Amino acid sequence: MANAREKISSWLVKSNVSEGVRIASRDTSSALRVIAKASGVVKCVFGCGEEIMTIFDKESGPQRPQVFNRFGQSFGSRSTGRLVFFAVMTLLALLLIGNFVVSVTRIEAGYTGIEVNLAGSQRGASQIPIRTGWVVFSPLTTQIIEFPTFVQTVKWTKDVSEGHPINEEMGFNSKEGMEVFVDTSLSYAIEPTKVPDFYVKYRVNNLELFTHGILRDIVRNSLNEVASTYTVEDIYGEKKAQFLRQVEQQIQDKVTNVGVGVQQFGFIGAPRVPAVIATAITAKAQAIQESERAKNELATTQAEAAKKIAEAEGDAKSVVTRAQGEADANRIRQSSISPQLLELRRLENQRAYIDKWNGQLPSVEAGQGTGLLLQLPKGQ
Numbered sequence: 201m202a203n204a205r206e207k208i209s210s211w212l213v214k215s216n217v218s219e220g221v222r223i224a225s226r227d228t229s230s231a232l233r234v235i236a237k238a239s240g241v242v243k244c245v246f247g248c249g250e251e252i253m254t255i256f257d258k259e260s261g262p263q264r265p266q267v268f269n270r271f272g273q274s275f276g277s278r279s280t281g282r283l284v285f286f287a288v289m290t291l292l293a294l295l296l297i298g299n300f301v302v303s304v305t306r307i308e309a310g311y312t313g314i315e316v317n318l319a320g321s322q323r324g325a326s327q328i329p330i331r332t333g334w335v336v337f338s339p340l341t342t343q344i345i346e347f348p349t350f351v352q353t354v355k356w357t358k359d360v361s362e363g364h365p366i367n368e369e370m371g372f373n374s375k376e377g378m379e380v381f382v383d384t385s386l387s388y389a390i391e392p393t394k395v396p397d398f399y400v401k402y403r404v405n406n407l408e409l410f411t412h413g414i415l416r417d418i419v420r421n422s423l424n425e426v427a428s429t430y431t432v433e434d435i436y437g438e439k440k441a442q443f444l445r446q447v448e449q450q451i452q453d454k455v456t457n458v459g460v461g462v463q464q465f466g467f468i469g470a471p472r473v474p475a476v477i478a479t480a481i482t483a484k485a486q487a488i489q490e491s492e493r494a495k496n497e498l499a500t501t502q503a504e505a506a507k508k509i510a511e512a513e514g515d516a517k518s519v520v521t522r523a524q525g526e527a528d529a530n531r532i533r534q535s536s537i538s539p540q541l542l543e544l545r546r547l548e549n550q551r552a553y554i555d556k557w558n559g560q561l562p563s564v565e566a567g568q569g570t571g572l573l574l575q576l577p578k579g580q
Contacts, residue, residue, distance in 0.1 A: 302336065302337075302338055303336070303337060303338070303339045304334065304335070304336050305334075305335050305337070305344055306333065306334050306335070307331060307332050307333060307334075307335060307344075307346055310348060310349060310350045311346045311347065311348055311349065312330060312331075312332060312346070312347055312349050312390075312392040312395045313330070313331040313332065313335060313344050313345060313346045313347075314328050314329065314330055314331065314344070314345050314347075314395055314396055314399055315328070315329050315331050315335070315337055315342050315343070315344055316328060316342060316343045316344075316345055316399070317341065317342055318340075318341055318342060318343055319341065328396040328399065328400070330392070330393070330395060330396065331344060345399065345405045347390055347395050347398070347399075347405075347407065348390075348407065349389060349390050349391070349392045349395070350389060351387055351388070351389045351463055352387065352388055352389065352407060352411065353385065353386070353387045354385070354386050354387075354411050354412070354415075355368075355383070355384070355385045355386075355468065356368040356369065356370055356383065356384050356385075356386075356416065356419075357369060357383035357384075357468060358381070358383060359383070364412070369381050369382065369383055369472075370382050370383075370384050370419065370420055370423055371420075372420070372423040372424045372427045373424065373427060373428070374427050374428075374430060374431055374432040374435060375427070375428060375429060375430055375431045375432075376431060376432060378432045378473065378474075378477065379473075380427065380432060380435060380436075380471050380472065380473055381471070381472040381473075382423075382467050382468075382471045382472065383467065383468035383469055384419065384465070384466070384467060384468065385464070385465070385466055385467075385468050386415070386419060386451075386462070386464065386465050387462070387463040387464040387465075388415070388455075388460055388461060388462050388463055389460075389461050389463060390459050390460055390461075391459035391460075391461060393459070394458060394459020394460075395459065397457070397458045397459055398458045398459055398460065401457075401458045402414055402458070415455075415460075418451055418454050418455065419447075419451055419465075422447050422450035422451045422454070423447055425450060426443060426446045426447045426450055427443070430443050432473055432477060435471055436470070436471055436473060440467070440471075444465060444466055444467065447465060448462055448464075448465040451465060
């Protein structure tokens with residue numbers, strides 16, 4: 201080793217050195233390999249159990265030192281780029297791993313979330329927590345499932361342009377076994393506090409699957425159960441509203457325990473029955489209407505006749521009453537007449553004539569027994 205140092209020192213003495221690059225090596229052989237690779241003059245300094253060599257390039261002038269490891273590898277710009285690359289990749293890996301370990305989500309207004317344990321340790325609805333707003337969870341162990349709690353409306357119709365592009369009409373049998381087809385509309389909402397019960401019962405995380413699968417079956421079964429107690433005429437006619445109320449109540453009873461509230465259920469348009477049945481029902485309805493109209497007209501005529509009779513009876517009674525009153529008055533007057541009363545009335549009449557006389561005598565007087573009129577002379 202001492203011999204190698206002497207050779208290196210001798211080689212350095214022959215070189216003009218001014219600036220250098222530090223080289224770290226733990227043995228002389230490594231230092232020699234570095235010197236062999238260098239294009240310039242090398243100066244070596246030994247100490248502290250390491251061999252430090254500084255290589256100078258006399259032609260290039262002052263330069264920034266290059267540091268080599270004991271294997272002769274440079275810590276230059278290429279190594280720095282690799283370090284930056286490795287640091288960025290490490291940071292991305294940490295972020296990616298962190299996203300799997302801890303995640304954050306936000307549950308919007310009108311929605312209710314539940315945190316489901318992916319390990320399956322939750323045995324019932326009471327063990328599934330309800331989440332709202334900002335939620336921090338671990339995707340490796342739990343899952344956040346959101347359910348809308350605002351009103352959902354679905355229409356099942358024969359028209360392919362409404363709802364799904366397929367025939368979704370409902371069919372059921374009446375009391376007589378007659379098949380009836382209807383287009384229906386249903387509105388419902390899930391109670392936020394009952395979302396865990398809903399999930400435990402049906403195990404769905406998409407309301408489309410519940411609406412057009414489970415709920416549709418419930419509606420169809422309820423229609424058949426209630427329709428078996430109604431005739432097709434009742435369903436088609438005046439008892440339709442009562443029929444729909446019973447079906448809605450039947451649906452509600454089957455989903456109340458999981459927090460589903462039925463807001464509305466009804467037919468879209470009239471029920472569809474065979475044409476012959478529809479014609480017969482329509483004709484019967486028209487006959488009933490005509491009968492009702494005739495009854496109303498008869499009642500009106502009878503009422504008018506009774507009114508006239510009542511008026512005539514009233515008039516007759518009125519005349520009788522007036523005549524009776526006059527007769528009674530005459531009897532009273534007759535019973536009250538006496539000679540003294542007649543004399544009094546005569547005197548009263550004479551008094552009235554005297555009061556009216558102006559003091560002049562008549563100008564014409566009839567002759568006695570001749571019927572002639574005599575002109576009397578006027579007083580002077």
